[in-house]
Amino acid sequence: MAEPQRILIIKHSALGDFVLATAAFQAIRRHHPAAHITLLTTKPYRAIAEASGLFDAVWIDSRPPLTQPAAWWRLARRLRGGGFQRVYDLQRSSRTGWYLRLFGRRKPEWVGRAPGASHRYDGAGDRRHIAEREAEQLALAGITAIGLPDLSFLTADTARFQLPPRFALLVPGGAPHRPAKRWPAAHFAALGQHLADLGMVPVLLGTASEASEIAEIRQACPAARDLHGQTDFADLAELARRAKLAVGNDTGPMHLIAAAGCPSVVLFSAESDPVKVAPRGPWVRTLQRETLTELRVEDVVASLPEAAPS
Missing domain, CATH: 3.40.50.2000 (Glycogen Phosphorylase B;)
Known part of the structure; x- marks a missing residue:
């Protein structure tokens, strides 16, 4: 039996951006139903990411400064060890653009704005809504029909x-x-x-x-x-x-x-x-x-x- 495709999604950001990106997360999962999908995010969003059921693993990025080379080396080693065939960089920042370089020679397909990305989407200066820009970014990888965020997985007894x-x-x-x-x-x-x-x-x-x-x-x-x-x-x-x-x-x-x-x-x-x-x-x-x-x-x-x- 073939190993499932291994996908990495990167999204740090603030709560509002994370909620908006949920629609993109869900579209990616629909497009890759059998893939092993890892989310690289920040600590405040671990709980909501795990509750969504969209990810097989949730990794926390401490976003180390450049003055901590040992932390960058650990991040590079983890990324290279993930065996990812494709990365969706929904953060689209200069920092996450650098992450492509951390993979060394065996770079995965990269859907984002990083120089050298296989599916490069810049969108710099674009005044459209972030959801429309993310939809255009994902379309480069063949993902369409992105709807509104569905938060039905978030339930509580109030x-x-x-x-x-x-x-x-x-x-x-x-x-x-x-x-x-x-x-x-x-x-x-x-x-x-x-x-x-x-x-x-x-x-x-x-x-x-x-x-x-x-x-x-x-x-x-x-x-x-x-x-x-x-x-x-x-x-x-x-x-x-x-x-x-x-x-x-x-x-x-x-x-x-x-x-x-x-x-x-x-x-x-x-x-x-x-x-x-x-x-x-x-x-x-x-x-x-x-x-x-x-x-x-x-x-x-x-x-x-x-x-x-x-």
Whole structure:
């Protein structure tokens, strides 16, 4: 019996990019149903990768700096020992481009932007959405019909949160080093109160680093439920399936929530471009202003799903 083809997929990135790439992961698996597929990623995404059932192995890349040659040698030895016939580099970074060189003379087929790749896709300067660029990249290797990310594998028992039948998810946080990507907490509080007046409980999601904003929102909107620091990726997906709608900044959890099927309104400043990086899901609407302080609560309310008040 022939040995299965050995495939490597590289995807480090942030949560939002990882969620978007799930559609590409799933297309690759459909194209190589019998292959042994390894994912090279970073530690935060091990759990979601393993839960997906798409990979036979998940390797963690510590992304060593050039000042650690011993770590680079270990990485090279591991890559060469993997016996990979093909690599899909979905990270497409200068770092992962260097990984092709680590294979030495016996280079695998490489689908990515690395110089010398057998299926070279650059896409530098391309203003299209990252999902469209990934679809074009995979088409070079004969993979087509890439749909939306399917997160049905992420399930959890969220009964412990004791939420009512009608609730909405609010995601007021974001990357700590990019505060300009956050809609003001006072605006989230006003939106939460509007939803509460409609009989919908606002549920606040976030991490410990967003505790101050969430506390400010709760003080102005006592009807809100605070779940910050209490949810993992599977919880977010399950809550998204149950929620009537979600509103949040351009941040990773909103990508997951939208992909899980929750009608989602995502707020953008000039710090990021929704044309290139908007969440993908069955129902996604984006609003953008130069600065998010300019985005009125009334404009967000007007953008909510038409069925939200019912």
